[in-house]
Amino acid sequence: MKYILVTGGVISGIGKGIISSSIGTILISYGFRVTSIKIDPYINIDAGTFSPFEHGEVFVLDDGGEVDLDLGNYERFLGITLHRDNNITTGKIYQYVIDRERRGDYLGKTVQVVPHITDAIQEWVERVARISVDDDTAEPDICIIELGGTVGDIESMSFVEAFRQFQFRVKKENFCVVHVSLVPQPNSTQEHKTKPTQHSVKELRGYGLTPDLIVCRSTTPMPLSVKEKISMFCQVDKDHVICMPDVKTLYRVPILLEESGVYNFLSTRLNLIQKSSYDESFMIKWRDLIERSERQLDEVVIALVGKYTALEDAYASVLKALNHAALFCNRKLKIRFVDSTDLEENTKKEDPVKYHEAWQQLCSAHGVIVPGGFGSRGIEGKIAAIEWARKQLKPFLGICLGLQCAAIEFARHVLNYHDATSSEFDTTNHQVIIEMPEHNTGNMGGTMRLGRRTTHFVTDDSIIKKLYGNVDSIDERHRHRYEVNPRYIEELEKAGMKFVGKSDDNQRMEILELDNHPYFVGVQYHPEYISRPLKPSAPYLGLIWAACGELKNVLMHVTKEQMATTDSTRKSSGTFSHKNLFRHT
Template sequence: MPFVEAFRQFQFKAKRENFCTVHVSLVPQPSTTGEQKTKPTQISVRALRGLGLSPDLIICRSSMPIEMPVKEKISMFCHVKPEQVICIHDVSSTYRVPMLLEGQGVVKYFKERLSLPIGDSETHLLFKWRNMADRYDKLQKACTIALVGKYTKLRDCYSSVFKALEHSALAINHKLNLMYIDSLDLEQITKAEDPVKFHEAWQKLCKADGILVPGGFGTRGTLGKLQAISLARAKKIPFLGICLGMQLAVIEFARNCLNLKDADSTEFEPNASIPLVIDMPEHNPGELEGTMRLGSRRTVFRTEDSILRKLYGDVPFIEERHRHRYEVNPKMISQFEQKGLNFVGQDVDGKRMEIIELANHPYFVGVQFHPEFSSRPLKPSPPYLGLLLAATGNLNAYMQQGCQLASSLWSN
């Protein structure tokens, strides 16, 4: 395994005081005997040592708490101290795991082993984390969000989106009920081939408190996404479009509100008569390698009258991560703003459209960037937080309180 060899070599370059090896191993407990088995851990540690790495900590995963004799056995046969054997059993949520680690001295171990400057601020952070985990276990209310995408059969594709939604739901004391809807199931082709699947998809979409269309590539499923966006706009269902989701929201508005029926993206139709979403100037059509606009980029708010600006803390600009190679055609912006679709955020040069907001709508927002990448459990992403607040009917009250993302949320 190349990465193991890379770690083996790296430990000498980094030196022991800067390098720590943590080995994670399963401790199975067969239902036939109920005995926790240490042999898999012994064998895996022996194999790791044979590859030139010695574990500083052994993390033992199990369904039930590991008994002390089992822990001592692992310590003896794996040549580590008992306090270096950390036991992580199944808990009510992953948010409980850091507390299990801290309770077994992992923080103290790393502080001493790596000479880390851990002080009172980290202790306070752990206190806030514990309160958050307690609240997660006591949630009663639920909020249903429909994620309309094309990769729903591989849900790991949307793991960062799911976590950003979960962070925001937890911040407002709600459980997240996320419904994955394959956008292809919303299209007429599915209605003809499988009417039951078609109607089930639309029933799920209509029951949602909010609709989210994430990023993606290619033409498959785009008609279904456009129909979901149209429903959100017309029925005033809270909506968030990410990357391609924002581009499709602009296309949907052009076709149905500006009567530009031929408006399209050059990604889908290279010779579109109304190229509303276009290749970026630095993108060479037909050459996909190395042509994406990537990394953290600054977005400047054009106006103070913006929902997202207030959710971000009323700042003049933000920095979020990008991953796209198409953008909204800046030559057509004025037509949209006359009809209420406002481009409230642009890049530093004022040429690239980064944020859209629809007037007279509870929450209809699109962003060209990917805010889910910077979402954290104790600091949810503002666009996602806005979606959850609107979906639960709390956005206006929250805006009136100043949109502060600090203590008022975590104290509930």
């Protein structure tokens, strides 16, 4: 097993996750099996209770793990399925050690950071690195470990010390360090300043870790003289100092790293024995993706009506899924972030300019998406946006809370239950949305319906079923504790709201659609979690196609293609496939 540790210097949030994912992408193209681990030095057990404003979205894995959003980058770039243990936090490590101490595993010894915490970190890394990914039972060849935060943070000191020891534990030829550092350019001179990188490398060395490769993040490409300066003061060969300037699309990062000789360096440094020939077609797909992302002329505008629009990372997977779908449809995506509170009547009274600007942004968009969230703030604005999309026949996609708001809106304005709401917000007579009884535990962390679940289609007359390839069932990831109240299903369906997808027990409503609407879809699950650059999510594809006015033609084509596909072939696919959709393009 080979290990690549990716550390960060100067500031956090400079792209360690993208660099790690891109290195993995290059290694996969050379035939290696790659897995990833993300280390977050916070004391939380997992990311499940984080505020979206503080830490961005919570990414959910197949096994229900609520993890850092960087694991989403790993899955999207590497095309693998990770597990909750691939995200290590200080809380998890300390909980593991304390549980062992309570059981008496340490035989009365004084439990300390060194060696007990550091040993636990090393054991965890070695164990998780050997877990196979997806259906491949073979052990991975290379594990890429991203250490979150910045070198010098007090929170990460135990992890730094653990890896100082780890490099001797696994031997030098099996372990290398990639240090990602910021090289700022002051506006006054636009000169590349190397001093912050020098200090961060010096600090890393002081902790016993020596970087083998330095990736310098900057606004513009660095001249050779700057690379030579970093090489001299950081004691790294100048060929091992790589500049990674800002790029138009993240898909270009693997290509730039490959052109910089990253594979040749890793191959020599880790004595990699290539198991198969270079898969040129794999990188050709990435290059094609880059070209398509940078050459689109026709624009599609989507209004994202949310509660956390002040921080784009709060909707990281949603934005990426929209981009994947837009790329597939050969459209240039433009997102308009509309704060749902700005659409409410209270805002109209307090700040009419903001109110009218928000509605103008919404009404001029080609399609509307209402993503997930929690709490009562901004709910009336979401419901107002959904009512407008329904009445104006504007393409609409509701995710999780978006589906629940769609059901509430329909109950209020079609069934005339004007006090219809969710038990999350109020306790009125018409609770169209209720809390799932088995998840009413009183705790916040890990108490939702989480992870991969199967949804069964209950009718063939469904837009979303056709987009999924006319399969009988699909597997998608969930993260919610509220659902549509079964008491209102019959009334809602009689009025025209179809629940076309249901859970295994036929009790939970997973997918809703509306009759006589070009595209009005709500899903209880989060399809964005398994969207990939080369395999976009079906509900998001439907929204983009509908927003472009092409959905009807696409569905006609898919139907004709499916007529030539036998039921046995569809069944053998296990889950949904976009095979027929890709034929369309």
